[in-house]
Amino acid sequence: MRITAKADYAVRAAIxxxxxxxxDRPTKGEALARAQDIPLKFLENILADLRQSGIVRSRxxxxxxxLLAKPADEVTIADIIRAVEGPLAHVRGEKPEEVxxxxxxxxxxxxxxxxRAALRxxxxxxxxxxxxxxxxxxxxxxxxxxxxxxxxx
Numbered sequence: 054m055r056i057t058a059k060a061d062y063a064v065r066a067a068i069x070x071x072x073x074x075x076x077d078r079p080t081k082g083e084a085l086a087r088a089q090d091i092p093l094k095f096l097e098n099i100l101a102d103l104r105q106s107g108i109v110r111s112r113x114x115x116x117x118x119x120l121l122a123k124p125a126d127e128v129t130i131a132d133i134i135r136a137v138e139g140p141l142a143h144v145r146g147e148k149p150e151e152v153x154x155x156x157x158x159x160x161x162x163x164x165x166x167x168x169r170a171a172l173r174x175x176x177x178x179x180x181x182x183x184x185x186x187x188x189x190x191x192x193x194x195x196x197x198x199x200x201x202x203x204x205x206x
Contacts, residue, residue, distance in 0.1 A: 054142070054172060056134075063099045063137040064130055064184075065089040070109060071125035071181035079111070079118030099137055106136035125185060131176035141176060142169035 066085045073080050082100060086093040100119055103109040110122040121128065131141060142165065144152045149165035178190050189197075196202055 054168075057138060059095075059099060060134045060138050062089070062091045062096060063103060064133045066091065066096060066099060067103065067108065067121070067128065067133050067181050068184050070119060070121045071128075071185040074121055074125050077120070079116065079120050081118040085119065102137045103133070106132075108132060108136055121181070125182035126180050128181045129177050130179045130181075130184075131173065133181075134176060141172045 066089060069085050069088050070080055082097055083093060085091070085100075086096045091099075100109060100111070104111055104119075104122075107122050108128055109119050111117065111119050134141060140148065142149060144165050149162060149169055152162055152165065154161045175193055175196065179193055183189050
């Protein structure tokens with residue numbers, strides 16, 4: 054899986070909002086951009102996608118800015134990625150269950166479906182609150198602790 058700059062920036066901006074969720078004051082886009090070193094213009098487009106998906110809300114005015122639209126423990130990393138990129142896994146723009154292969158490649162569809170399930174097993178279990186608190190689910194820390202996970206191939 055390739056994690057685009059857009060998805061990475063969106064997750065990081067949402068984590069910043071989660072970290073400030075307790076004070077119930079909006080965070081300005083400029084502050085989010087500065088905190089995570091994200092180009093402001095790019096971030097504004099990302100925040101618009103997150104707002105359209107119902108993940109963030111905005112408040113206008115001098116004291117305006119952005120807030121999470123839901124509690125941080127109800128928003129997963131997968132929710133953020135889907136909001137800005139679409140499905141977690143797709144093959145040539147189609148859902149894995151919709152692609153068909155012939156002959157020797159026939160079972161490849163099952164591989165793509167398994168890849169999507171593996172992505173979901175992490176991205177759908179980690180919430181913004183988990184990351185903001187630095188307390189990831191045990192299943193995720195166990196995967197990340199495996200030395201093989203750190204090997205680039």
